[in-house]
Amino acid sequence: MPTVTVRYFAGARAAAGRAEETTSAGRSLNELLADLAERHGGRLVPVLAVSSFLVDGVTCHDRHKPLPAGATIDVLPPFAGG
Secondary structure (H helix, E strand, C coil): CCEEEEEECCHHHHHHCCCEEEEECCCEHHHHHHHHHHHHCCCHHHHHHHCEEEECCEECCCCCCECCCCCEEEEECCCCCC
16 A cells, blocks of 8 residues: 655654654545544644645645655644744
8 A cells, every 4th residue: 555654843743752654645635634633632733733744845735635655744843943
């Protein structure tokens, strides 16, 4: 089965309880985020709501487009600092 890799950074890593995971490909980013929210529960939901997402290093502007097999999705919460 084709997969994508989800990598969590900073607060997203803490909320998900892991640095990365793999999941099935062929879904849209919105569908993937709904699955991740259900899978990881309450701590991750607010982080996902304010995060930015990269698909293979490029900002994702179309959250309805199917994610390609083998893609890497980075979950980037807002970062503090100067």
